[in-house]
Amino acid sequence: MIHGRTDCPRIDLARTRNRGKGFATKLWRTARTQVVIPRILKLDSRVCFESGRELMGTVHRVVFGNCGTMKEIGDESVQLMVTSPPYYNAPFDYPNLFKDYDEFLRLIDDLSRDLFRVLAPGRVACFVTDDMLVKGEKYPVVADITRLMLDAGFRYRDRIVWIKPKGYVRISRRSGVVIQHPYPMYYYPDNIQESILIFQKGRFDYSFVRELSSKILKKSKISLHDYNDHEWHLTVWNITNVLPLGTRLEKGIAAFPEEIPRRLIKLFSFHGETVLDPFLGSGTTMKVAQELGRHSWGYEIDRGLKKIINQKLESSHQSDSKVEFRFRRESKKSRPSASRRRVARSVVVT
Numbered sequence: 001m002i003h004g005r006t007d008c009p010r011i012d013l014a015r016t017r018n019r020g021k022g023f024a025t026k027l028w029r030t031a032r033t034q035v036v037i038p039r040i041l042k043l044d045s046r047v048c049f050e051s052g053r054e055l056m057g058t059v060h061r062v063v064f065g066n067c068g069t070m071k072e073i074g075d076e077s078v079q080l081m082v083t084s085p086p087y088y089n090a091p092f093d094y095p096n097l098f099k100d101y102d103e104f105l106r107l108i109d110d111l112s113r114d115l116f117r118v119l120a121p122g123r124v125a126c127f128v129t130d131d132m133l134v135k136g137e138k139y140p141v142v143a144d145i146t147r148l149m150l151d152a153g154f155r156y157r158d159r160i161v162w163i164k165p166k167g168y169v170r171i172s173r174r175s176g177v178v179i180q181h182p183y184p185m186y187y188y189p190d191n192i193q194e195s196i197l198i199f200q201k202g203r204f205d206y207s208f209v210r211e212l213s214s215k216i217l218k219k220s221k222i223s224l225h226d227y228n229d230h231e232w233h234l235t236v237w238n239i240t241n242v243l244p245l246g247t248r249l250e251k252g253i254a255a256f257p258e259e260i261p262r263r264l265i266k267l268f269s270f271h272g273e274t275v276l277d278p279f280l281g282s283g284t285t286m287k288v289a290q291e292l293g294r295h296s297w298g299y300e301i302d303r304g305l306k307k308i309i310n311q312k313l314e315s316s317h318q319s320d321s322k323v324e325f326r327f328r329r330e331s332k333k334s335r336p337s338a339s340r341r342r343v344a345r346s347v348v349v350t
Helices: 013-019 021-036 099-118 140-150 214-220 223-230 259-268 284-291 301-312
Strands: 040-043 046-047 059-064 080-085 121-129 130-132 135-141 157-165 193-200 237-238 275-276 294-298 321-325
Touching: 013 059, 040 080, 059 284, 099 140, 121 140, 121 259, 121 275, 135 193, 135 301, 157 301, 259 275, 259 284, 275 284, 284 294, 284 301, 294 301
Parallel strands: 059 294, 059 321, 080 121, 080 275, 157 237, 275 294
Antiparallel strands: 040 046, 121 193, 130 135, 157 193
């Protein structure tokens, strides 16, 4: 049986009898072979892949190029975006990556508009980000990304607060000002949280779920143990961040913990669908998508991360998956050197 919508075109073999028995037999054999071929289902003008997804391995495509235009991806072919944009000129990770804040916002603006094109109707886009303090100036990254995504046509669905362990942040030069000057107006708190901004392209048609095969539904089912005991149901997630250990694969890269994309992929996509990370970095989102049986696209400007991305994908031991690397001319050959990233650890507070 071919799984699909009841309004999909069907073959009426009875109407072929007047064309000869041989033709009908050939047509019947052709129809039977379609059981293992992925079909495209139309659902209120939406395009999604259903039959055959569980019969093939996943494909993961890395494009080394600017994500402001994602010309390699077809319209409405992505079911979920999970990403963490580079922290705007973060002193320890991306110093002077952007000429100014307007350049950063232009990139997010270009991304949000092309994202609206590639994301399937009703589907979700998630940004892991936070406001940035650079050289004593606080930049409203969360508010500005929200504004740009709304301008691009998305709905603002939710915001989750990611809380990092308290012990990770010591008394810093920022919060320690009060210790030196215990008087009003000297208070500057240390930040142990980030925002997970969730946007949606229109509204999801839940009749789509009823058309999925039992295999897809079984593989996509959310663990109620995780949902309740690990408090996925709350708007505050307590997750340990990737600690800056010298032995980790992402040394010198501002990677986020795998638990974040793991939760988002399980909550907002079905098995066999496609996940996009336009700021791929070391490939965390892609690795988790691979482990969860999703296809993926990733964009990264730094060609020097190819080896790390490849190592990370190989470490998940998914033998049936395929990884492709594509290079645009404008992609950079490597990240800024470590010495360039090491700036003074004192942050001026004004």
